[in-house]
Amino acid sequence: MQRNPVGKLLLFGATGDLAQRMLWPSLYGLHADGLLPEALTIVGSARGEQNDDAFRAFVQKALGQFLAADRKDDDKIASFLERLFFQPADLSDPASFAGLAEKIGDVSSGLAIYLSTAPSLFEPAVKGLESVGLAGETVRIGLEKPLGYDLASSREINDTVASAFPEERTFRIDHYLGKETVQNILALRFGNSFFEPVWNAQGIDNVQITIAETVGLEDRAGYYEGAGALRDMVANHMLQLVALIAMEPPALYDGAAIRDEKAKVFRSLRKIAPEDVPICTVTGQYEEGAVGGKVVKGYDDELGYDSNVETFVAIKAHIDNWRWQGVPFYLRTGKRMAKRRSEIAIQFKPVPHSMFSGRGGILQPNTLVIRLQPEEYVQLLVMAKEPGLDREGIRLREVPLNLSMDAEFAGSRRRIAYERLLLDLIEGDQTLFVRRDEVEAQWTWIDAIRAGWDANQTKPKHYAAGTWGPAGAIALTERDGVTWQDD
Secondary structure, three states, X not given: OOOOOOOEEEEEOOOOHHHHHHHHHHHHHHXXXXXXXXXXXXXXXXXXXXXXXXXXXXXXXXXXXXXXXXXXXXXXXHHHHOOEEEOOOOOOOOOHHHHHHHHHOOOOOOEEEEEOOXXXXXXXXXXXXXXXXXXXXXXEEEEEOOOOOOHHHHHHHHHHHHOOOOHHHEEEEOHHHHOHHHHHHHHHHHOOOOOHHHOOOOOEEEEEEEXXXXXXXXXXXXXXXXXXXXXXXXXXXXXXXXXXXHOOOOOOOOHHHHHHHHHHHHHHEOOOXXXXXXXXXXXXXXXXXXXXXXXXXXXXXXXXXXXXXXXXXXXEEOEOOOOOOOXXXXXXXXXXXOXXXXXXXXXXXXXXXXXXXXXXXXXXXXXXXXXXXXXXXEEEEEEEEOOOOXXXXXXXXXXXXXXXXXXHOOOOOOOOHHHHHHHHHHHOOOOOOEOHHHHHHHHHHXXXXXXXXXXXXXXXXXXXXXXXXXXXXXXXXXXXXXXXXXX
8 A cells, every 4th residue: 555654653641551561662663673764753742741851761761671682772772762752741631732732843744643541531632632733634643442432432532533533544543453463364364265165154163252361450440340341352352353254355455445344244243132142141250269370369359349340251143144144253251261362263164974983083173273362373173093004993183283473484573563553553554443433333232232231130250260251151152062262
């Protein structure tokens, strides 16, 4: 696509946790590899008074803490810090924006704005930027999730942003889309001819998507109490993975074509009616247990009061279109689970007839496993013959065919997802960003589930920390003769 790099970057939330752990290391990585525009200047903004030198020292400390040891280069860090400037701002105070405009100066060379703040500040931020001329045709804006907490709030945010920034200059960020293995889903599907004939209801029995975390609340209690697992993970990351697995082949690898096909998937998601919610969804909340050999507190104990917010959710979803009719998509995500894991398991239908009998064993259906983290690999489970003379019949066993991304591309540096997304924001490539109609279709589906929970007075079932969630999650799949891919 035609890239249109800007000359300036404005980063709100510049002293926050996300900026320290991800954004500054990512921007430094791009700088160190010579990928940033040579004249690009970066203005950080946050509450709190400090000058440019103090801010550079702050970023330098963050790089020292969060950069991998082999990426630290004193000369490159020093030259990166020369790009940085700081301007304090309180986004809720309209008077703050005049100083920002003065600090940034002329934006004729293009300005990219990264808004890593609470959604409640999106409206005053957009109005403030517009009031001082920082929302014109040469300015684009990137928005960090969450984009609301339901369809109504999401529309309100989108309307506010659209009043100053049209869709072609709005970049909604879902960092999962920047992961190398997530993009490999497109390469696997559309770069290899042998998958397409079976990538449908005739060839696939079910799809499982798991995003499991071993951590608990950490420092996110305030946010998580208002979100829960459904809003925090399913409404964005998991549904985006569903779309990449289920979408029709785009005509081109570009932002419009790919996002058109993803939006069709979201519009085809079968809405879960209130009467189906008890059999199609499971909610849970972790209680005291052991993770990594250490005893950890339950969710309520960490909060200090009783809560009905779910820390786990499992869903049986369907896509009502020609390709996927009748194929269940099982989604599962939770905190304080047995292992940290993000993966997609695509189970193909079994062979129609087995010619192996007796000691040959039970034929297992082929499964394609795409692991996103902590390792990154693609694995195809196939049936193979065990070595031997076979005098009592052939014995078969399931074996993996592995493609390890780390091993195969050992000479290539594994980049932080935010490196790709920040560079695309700077250069104006919207392919890996989420369009408004996608967001609102996602929320429409999520809101129906929450309405069903309310109608059924659903409360999360407790599960011990360090397990795979409540027993109901096992029953969700086993009713269909399916077992979660937990190996």
